[in-house]
Amino acid sequence: MATINVDDREIKVKDGALLIEELLANGIEIPHFCYHPALGKDGNCRMCMVEIEGKKRPQIACDTPIKDGMIIRTKGENIQRVKRQILEMELINHPIDCPVCDQAGECSLQNYYMDVGLYESRLGTPKTRGKKHVDIGSNVVLDQERCVLCTRCVRFTKDITKTKELGVLNRTDHSVISIFPGRPLSNPYAMNVVDLCPVGALTSKDFRFNKRVWFLEPDDAICNGCSKGCSLHVDHHKAKYENDSIFRYRPRFNDKVNGYFICDAGRLSYKKQNTNRDSFAQIRGNESEYEYASGKLLRLLKRHHGKILFLLSPSLSLEEMVQVKKLSIAYDAKLSGYDVNEYDHNFGDDYLKCNDLSSNRRGFNLLNIDEKKENLEEFSKNIELAILIGRDDIQTIENYENIDVKVSINASMPQHSDLYDLYLPMLTHMSREGSFINIDGFLQFSKAHVEYALETKSLSQIIGIVLGDNIFTCKEVWEESLSDIIKDIKLENIQKKSCKMSNL
Secondary structure, three states: OEEEEEOOEEEEEOOOOEHHHHHHHOOOOOOOOOOEOOOEOOOOOOOOEEEEOOOOOOEEHHHOEOOOOOEEEOOOHHHHHHHHHHHHHHHOOOOOOHHHOOOOOOOHHHHHHHHHOOOOOOOOOOOOOOOOOEEEEOOEEEOHHHOOOOOHHHHHHHHHOOOOOEEEEOOHHHOEEEEEOOEOOOOOOOOHHHHHOOOOOEEEOOOOOOOOHHHOEEEEEEOOOOOOOOEEEEEEEOOOOOOOEEEEEEEOOEOOOOEOOOOHHHHOOHHHHHHHHHOOOEEOOEEOOHHHHHHHHHHHHHHOOOOEEEEEOOOOOHHHHHHHHHHHHHOOOEEEOOOHHHEOOOOOOOOOOOOEOOOOHHHHHHHOOOOOHHHHHHHOOOOOEEEEEOOOOOHHHHOOOOOOEEEEEEOOOOOOHHHOOEEEEEOOHHHOOEEEEOOOOEEEEEOOOOOOOOOOEOHHHHHHHHHOOOOOOHHHHHHHHHOOOOOOOOHHHHHHOOEEOOOO
16 A cells, blocks of 8 residues: 555555546546546546646656655646646537537536636637548447547457457547448447447437436346346436336446446347336236236135146346245245246357346255256146246246146236236336346345336235235345345345355
């Protein structure tokens, strides 16, 4: 460790680390464009200038290693003048189109501009123009005029995806970011360049002009696209006279799971969450009142006591799995987690995508829920009622003629709802809380609260009503059933960060 003085404040930092990293870690604001923790230093924007005692001229914080005893000034007349000059250079050819820019409200250049107050341009010649609204592939739109040439996007395709689709073309004030001829942006993580762009040069074709960012309400959640379980920001908004809707997913930094990025497939999976929110209860293919359908479920359980099979999805939360397991014990039912549909051998890679498309298969291991095919076949003997929870694979049990009654409890309407005697919708993944263990054994808590317009309940609420134990929330389930299984991790810690579970 080293001790440095920053604006008359002494702080302890890592000796030899980059100055900008330690300043940001200690809550000291340093303007920057090109630096990014996942991409490292580049030193081309010069916005992170600081004064260091003993140096003749200001230094860039992103390329200055820390030494013990350094005296640093991030404020003051001299350094502010330097920053104003650099910012003025960035603004010379920048279009004044903030009112129609999708990045407005999240733009670093806009924020620095408001801090500095460069409200009058001294440019006496025409601005250099660039191409606008350029579709460069993978749902990404490029506006060359807005670019500040931080090269974050170039370095991302070069160092992270290693696909190298982007580069800087031309020279001086004609330099622009562009794709190479005949090589559009095409990789499974391409849309991360939109998050990396500090200005409105790269925008998402999917989100573009859909909603102003200051209207969005962000929630912390976990992606349920595969067993990697990437951390997300879920941006949603409920307009007047409209239902609450999700407008986008953004990566949420998690050093233990996904770092700063997510895959494009997971990013765009919010659309499924929106379409799954219009389900209604059905009895033999006909619409039913939710309360009556819930009562129908209870009557079926009592009628077929001892001859029931529960088929669980490996994407349910730990709390939901525990509740289903408790329900199976109460009605002397068999329990299986076998699901052949949760694998896609063409999906995974060696980065953030897994072939296992379930989000909590490790929960089966923790709770000793069987998922072998041969055991399912054995369980199916002498079964009259099959209840599929969180899944829609009727073909799994169609082969068993002895099963007379089939029930689906799922977030989305079954593809062949007429094949079920009862369908009871439950809240979608982004409308209910829950704990999930990813493929690497990290436990995370998803707490998105996208509002539901219908009377639909969560799976824990449905089971709590059927059992009559009045245990509905994740916290109540955790304290009753999971605290003894996972003794070293408290619920409040799960909500704040992911924790490595040594017993998995």
